Amino acid sequence: MNKVVPPSSAPRVIAVVGPTAAGKSDLGTAIARVLGGEVINADSMQLYRGMDIGTAKLTVEERDGVPHRLLDIWDVTEAASVAEYQRLARAHIDRLLAEGRTPVLVGGSGLYVRGAIDVLEFPGTDPEVRARLEDELAEHGSGALHARLAAVDPKAAETILPGNGRRIVRALEVVEITGRPFTANLPGHESVYNTVQIGVDVPRPQLDERIALRVDRMWDAGLVEEVRTLEKAGLREGRTASRALGYQQVLAAFAGDCTLDAARAETVRATKRFARRQDSWFRRDPRVHWLTASGAELAEQALTLLERAVTA
Structure with missing residues (x-):
């Protein structure tokens, strides 16, 4: 991020989207740091307390001093609610806008992103x-x-x-x-906020390699032990959390449905399939600006895009 000059005035809301393992978290944190903003999580599984390793949740050190909101707010026994997420996300967005600061929405849960920034009403329940x-x-x-x-x-x-x-x-x-x-x-393409959406585009073979490497690192970092701990806290009874990638597969191994090695391999396969669905979801939105660089170059491209969006 050397020699990067922040835009003179940032767009009202920035959304960093794309498939899992593309590098959204690092990019969103870099943008928020340069612009003096905050990251608002839009990954549905990172909303759960204790689901850290399997969701690739950034550590406090990796957040680089940037405030990250809507992490660790639900117990694993709670069912996910896009309506509740919408309420919470918009409260943070509105607060930051009132302070003259930049909200940076980061995540690959497409409906959560759209619920935060687009017109989306939720039918009641019976x-x-x-x-x-x-x-x-x-x-x-x-x-x-x-x-x-x-x-x-x-x-x-x-x-x-x-x-x-x-x-x-x-x-x-x-x-x-x-x-x-x-x-x-389901939401159309009618925005609630003036938003610039940045899509992180990674070639499919490279993304598949990243996913396999990420799963290996998760296993080495103690994902199995994390799932065992969360199982005692009610993970298996959680209608949403128990279906999270990696967690679902390890729970199946605990139940004797497969070996842990098979669970690991299935996590890789399932994550690759999930990444393709995420990519398809965001590709359907013509408002997403796709960037293909990585590392510092990706951050520089993103800030250049934001500068142009301000002056356009």
Whole structure:
């Protein structure tokens, strides 16, 4: 980050997005440090306390003195809520804007990013409908419910994996209580804030190598022990946290469904698939500016882009 001159006035909100292992966290921290802003986490699994190694959560030292918000706010037993995240993220964004400082949203959870910066309203919930659908999920499995979703809302079925029972239940609930497709409630490209989105673009072969190396480092850093500790705190009962990449695979090994070596290999495979879905999600947004450099050069490119966005 040598010889980098910060923009004379930064855009109101900056979002750093892209697939896992692309380098978003380091870039977002560098931008926030140069601009005197703060990082707001937009990785759904980094919201959970104790899920550090498996989510590649930056250590305090790696945050380089930059305040990071919305880390470690939920217990692993709590179900994720995009609506609650939206409320919390916008509170931090509004606070920083009122202080004349720059919010830097960083993460690869596409719906969370969009919930923070775009027009997105959340339909209500019906406890009876939700309970009935969850009972059906437990009895018949996610595949049967996914087939039903495909019949009533094909577009939603295309975007929700057949194994993601929680999201399938929510989609069917929304369809039932609103009479409209679940996809009708997904965000368009209408922003709440003046935002510049920066996508970190890494060639697929290089990204796959980074993912494999990251999983190796996580295992060496003690991911298995971290999962064992969190299991005692209720991880297995957490509807959202228990499905996190790495954690889900290690829990399966603890249950005797596979070996730890197999869990490690499956974590690599699943993470590569997940990275491709993340990339596809953000590629559909024409507002994202994609940068292909790395390290200090990436940060310099990003700040140049932000300077141009200010003066445009």
